[in-house]
Amino acid sequence: MLDPHKFRQDFPILDQRLGPSRDRKLVYLDNAATTQKPLSVIEAITHYYRESNSNVHRGIHTLGERATALYEDARNKVRSFIMARHSHEIIFTRGTTESINLVASSLTRLFQPGDEIVLTEMEHHSNMVPWFLAAERQNLVIRIWHVEDDGQLDIGKLNDLLGPKTRLLALTWMSNVLGTINPIKKITQIAHDKGVNVLVDGAQGVPHLPTDVQDLDVDFLAFSGHKMCGPMGIGVLYGKEDLLDRMPPYQGGGEMIRTVRLDGFEPNVLPYKFEAGTPNVEGAVGLGVAVDYLRSIGLENIHAHDELLVQKTLEGLKALPSVRVLGPKSGRGGLAAFSAGSLHAHDVAAYLDRFGVAVRAGHHCAHPLAKRFGVVSTVRASYYFYNTLEEVDQFLETLGRALDDL
Numbered sequence: 001m002l003d004p005h006k007f008r009q010d011f012p013i014l015d016q017r018l019g020p021s022r023d024r025k026l027v028y029l030d031n032a033a034t035t036q037k038p039l040s041v042i043e044a045i046t047h048y049y050r051e052s053n054s055n056v057h058r059g060i061h062t063l064g065e066r067a068t069a070l071y072e073d074a075r076n077k078v079r080s081f082i083m084a085r086h087s088h089e090i091i092f093t094r095g096t097t098e099s100i101n102l103v104a105s106s107l108t109r110l111f112q113p114g115d116e117i118v119l120t121e122m123e124h125h126s127n128m129v130p131w132f133l134a135a136e137r138q139n140l141v142i143r144i145w146h147v148e149d150d151g152q153l154d155i156g157k158l159n160d161l162l163g164p165k166t167r168l169l170a171l172t173w174m175s176n177v178l179g180t181i182n183p184i185k186k187i188t189q190i191a192h193d194k195g196v197n198v199l200v201d202g203a204q205g206v207p208h209l210p211t212d213v214q215d216l217d218v219d220f221l222a223f224s225g226h227k228m229c230g231p232m233g234i235g236v237l238y239g240k241e242d243l244l245d246r247m248p249p250y251q252g253g254g255e256m257i258r259t260v261r262l263d264g265f266e267p268n269v270l271p272y273k274f275e276a277g278t279p280n281v282e283g284a285v286g287l288g289v290a291v292d293y294l295r296s297i298g299l300e301n302i303h304a305h306d307e308l309l310v311q312k313t314l315e316g317l318k319a320l321p322s323v324r325v326l327g328p329k330s331g332r333g334g335l336a337a338f339s340a341g342s343l344h345a346h347d348v349a350a351y352l353d354r355f356g357v358a359v360r361a362g363h364h365c366a367h368p369l370a371k372r373f374g375v376v377s378t379v380r381a382s383y384y385f386y387n388t389l390e391e392v393d394q395f396l397e398t399l400g401r402a403l404d405d406l
């Protein structure tokens, strides 16, 4: 079992007291929104700016070569982290949102009017709105895979949803509200049997579960650096080489071209075809160090620790009157979202904050899902490997007091 105390010294931000008299120890339980960064990541970024900053792939000078080597080394670290076959299948983006927008803008240009895209009801807006935009632009049809009362998808319903016109199934690996972990490998097999490509939103899955894209056999995987100890503003789109090769460029500009004439251009090879303009080099460098850090802990260990914390949380929440937790009872990731009777989620979160406990309140960018479960907003506690069982206790105790006082 992983010992979270061992890692906390790597995260100076966690070791602080809040409030005017600095008497509230920070309990950071908003990791599904963004995680904290270890010193190795913070220092790698500083070091990059002190020693190597330059634009990449262009300068024929030492710093340019250094920056390029660091950037491409980061790409290779990410490739290895998700077990992709080729490093040119790793495209650096701003994050999950941009990765999905890239596919929604580019891949769909290969579709015909009337072609269908299947989404689930548990998607984050990032994995809904880009498809709605594409559907509007190109007369595509969106079909929805609804969520069952227990917060899971009924795999038996998938066959009926995938028809002769279905081109893509886009779904989350782990729900950021329900905590549900979808069986991606099984789902992908069913979709592929029907000739349907699969895009997985890995924003919550990749930071918390071992990832092997070749084993999962997904066609696309999108994720964000900032939810896995990396910096903000950097993310990844993994795509299978043959699909990425067939897709037209997403944005135009420097780097994504091989040649430009006055009447047109030739796109560059992968992955540069999809990386127009100066990239986020410091972000990539930081993400590379973040994946080294996560690998040194072990993703199996991180998942087991998530399960431990969330089971304790679910037991504690069960004992609190008026609390209703969304999502499955087991087989879920390290987060719990709940409503508390008629109390507004923001009031509960603000009360917890007064005692140093940082949680998120709201619809968590999943309006349709909130509607499905008849809630306007929920409070969400979400964990990472540096959270301790004592912090879960502190959260539950403070929540108990909130329910009495509010």
Ligand code: PLP
Pocket: 032, 033, 094, 095, 096, 097, 098, 124, 126, 127, 172, 174, 175, 176, 201, 203, 204, 224
């Ligand atoms: N998908 C899921 C499941 C998420 O939880 C999030 C962020 O909360 C996103 C997508 C969007 O990620 P980003 O804002 O980093 O692009």
